[in-house]
Amino acid sequence: MTFSIRVRLTLWYAVVVFLIVILMGMGVFFGASWDLRRAADMELTSGIDGVATFLRHKLDIHEMNNLNEELREHSALLPRGKMFRVSHADGSVVYQPDAMSIVTPSQPSSNQTLWQNIRVGHRSFRSISRWATVGSYIFLIQVAVDQTEYAELTKHLAWLLLFTIPATTLLAGFGGYWMSGRALAPIHQITKTTNSIDAENLTRRLPLLGTNDELDRLSKTINLMLDRIAAAYERIAQFTADASHELRTPVALIRSNAELLLMDLSDKQRTRQGLADILGESEYMARLIGDLLTLARLGQGDGSFNMELFELAESIDTILPRAQSLAATKNIAFEYISDNHVLPVFGNRAALERILMIFVDNAVRYTHVGGQISLISWVGDAHCGFTIRDNGIGISPNDQEHLFERFFRVDIARTPRDGGSGLGLSIAKSLVDLHAGTIKIDSDIGRGTSFEIALPRGDMASQSLKDERLAAIAHT
Ligand code: ADP
Numbered sequence: 001m002t003f004s005i006r007v008r009l010t011l012w013y014a015v016v017v018f019l020i021v022i023l024m025g026m027g028v029f030f031g032a033s034w035d036l037r038r039a040a041d042m043e044l045t046s047g048i049d050g051v052a053t054f055l056r057h058k059l060d061i062h063e064m065n066n067l068n069e070e071l072r073e074h075s076a077l078l079p080r081g082k083m084f085r086v087s088h089a090d091g092s093v094v095y096q097p098d099a100m101s102i103v104t105p106s107q108p109s110s111n112q113t114l115w116q117n118i119r120v121g122h123r124s125f126r127s128i129s130r131w132a133t134v135g136s137y138i139f140l141i142q143v144a145v146d147q148t149e150y151a152e153l154t155k156h157l158a159w160l161l162l163f164t165i166p167a168t169t170l171l172a173g174f175g176g177y178w179m180s181g182r183a184l185a186p187i188h189q190i191t192k193t194t195n196s197i198d199a200e201n202l203t204r205r206l207p208l209l210g211t212n213d214e215l216d217r218l219s220k221t222i223n224l225m226l227d228r229i230a231a232a233y234e235r236i237a238q239f240t241a242d243a244s245h246e247l248r249t250p251v252a253l254i255r256s257n258a259e260l261l262l263m264d265l266s267d268k269q270r271t272r273q274g275l276a277d278i279l280g281e282s283e284y285m286a287r288l289i290g291d292l293l294t295l296a297r298l299g300q301g302d303g304s305f306n307m308e309l310f311e312l313a314e315s316i317d318t319i320l321p322r323a324q325s326l327a328a329t330k331n332i333a334f335e336y337i338s339d340n341h342v343l344p345v346f347g348n349r350a351a352l353e354r355i356l357m358i359f360v361d362n363a364v365r366y367t368h369v370g371g372q373i374s375l376i377s378w379v380g381d382a383h384c385g386f387t388i389r390d391n392g393i394g395i396s397p398n399d400q401e402h403l404f405e406r407f408f409r410v411d412i413a414r415t416p417r418d419g420g421s422g423l424g425l426s427i428a429k430s431l432v433d434l435h436a437g438t439i440k441i442d443s444d445i446g447r448g449t450s451f452e453i454a455l456p457r458g459d460m461a462s463q464s465l466k467d468e469r470l471a472a473i474a475h476t
Contacts, residue, residue: 009176010087010173013175014170017169028161036150036154041115044128044144044145047128047143047145048084048113050074051084052132054071054074058070058134059137063415064360068095071084071094071095071098071353072095082143082146083143084100084141084143085105085143087142088138089131092140098148100296103127103144103311105140114129115128117147124146124150134306186216194206200403205226206219206223207224208220208223237334246421246422247285247288250281250282254282257278261275291421295427299429308348309345311343311344312345312386312455313338314343315349315356316386320336326360326364327360327363330364330369332371334374335375336377337375338405343379343385344384344457344458345384346458347455348434348435349436351435356375357423359451363389367390367391367393367448380454383437383454383455385437385453386453389448389449393445394449396445404425407422408426435455435456436456437456440452440454
């Protein structure tokens with residue numbers, strides 16, 4: 001059986017209050033009883049000492065003949081409720097007041113002081129008895145105090161505690177139930193509002209009371225989390241919409257080409273052209289799907305990036321033949337300027353080659369036939385990297401701001417759909433970010449573009465920085 005937090009809090013509270021009240025009650029009860037007993041015992045001790053001294057005094061002044069009368073006078077001086085009996089060793093009573101006759105006589109052994117609680121009917125007495133040797137006489141002195149009133153008092157106290165403890169616990173239970181209800185009310189509100197939030201209304205947020213207490217901070221944290229989820233959801237929705245939009249054109253082109261071909265298969269020239277167009281479009285789609293997959297993986301951070309310390313120049317050497325043959329297709333002069341220094345990078349080789357190829361690919365694509373492209377590697381104090389410069393069509397300052405957005409392409413009329421999908425630079429940016437690097441653009445319309453990619457030097461980075469970078473990759 002599971003109880004709600006409210007019921008559990010109430011039960012805990014009631015149990016704690018019950019234990020505290022019980023402890024306090026027991027403290028008061030036993031404390032009071034002990035104090036009363038101590039006061040009575042002190043009175044009895046002083047009483048028995050007083051009687052013994054009185055007897056000795058009587059012996060000293062030779063007045064032992066009329067002891068009964070003398071002791072009666074002495075007893076008149078005692079406070080109310082306190083009385084004594086004096087007997088001889090043979091049990092014969094020397095003196096006892098009427099009230100003392102109901103108190104049972106006691107028989108302590110010699111040298112022993114006997115303490116007794118004596119109950120006679122409804123009355124309670126506390127008594128002390130002891131043998132006293134006075135000259136040649138041996139007396140048994142017994143002093144008693146009437147404790148009936150005190151016994152009643154402690155009995156009343158016990159009854160009072162017996163009733164007040166459960167009553168206090170019950171009241172504490174009600175109070176606890178009410179207090180936990182008040183304390184948990186904001187949680188009910190949070191639960192209600194959170195339940196009403198789904199993909200359709202991700203803009204709804206939990207109300208903040210401005211109290212800055214634990215629950216207000218929890219609401220704030222949930223709101224921030226919802227902000228992040230909404231942003232991610234928005235990005236995914238936008239990405240899906242853009243991806244389907246981008247795929248619609250090539251699919252439509254393939255379809256119309258296929259329909260045209262089916263209408264008339266006799267014209268060999270047209271058939272060849274149509275099939276070539278279909279092939280071009282399907283190649284474009286394959287590239288696009290590949291890019292989309294790369295971006296999706298980067299977004300998920302599937303951990304497939306092995307980071308290592310390596311030479312950037314080696315990666316440049318690897319892509320150089322592909323870059324040169326790509327440039328040759330447009331009769332573009334491609335030069336590689338290396339300062340022959342070691343370029344240590346802590347990163348992923350394949351990712352670096354991908355970055356290089358994206359920039360080379362763009363430079364070739366947006367440079368006129370017969371143009372010029374330079375790839376320059378460099379090394380600085382804390383960074384190293386490469387710059388790729390072309391004398392192509394250039395990018396306006398306005399467009400430079402959006403360059404790294406997914407599917408962003410500068411004015412389609414100026415940059416016809418020639419295999420580019422608008423994903424290259426956004427992939428490059430994500431990969432450079434993973435290496436804690438930066439990209440700088442310098443471009444003028446009609447004069448060309450230069451991209452400078454700077455990466456932290458792998459030999460300078462401390463182990464903690466490398467660990468940080470690995471952790472960042474694991475969290476992307
Ligand atoms: P795409 O696949 O279309 O090339 P990118 O993300 O690589 O997509 O580039 C985005 C846009 O930036 C391109 O469509 C192009 O208009 C512009 N661009 C990129 N590189 C260059 C460059 N070197 N010169 C001129 N424009 C460029």
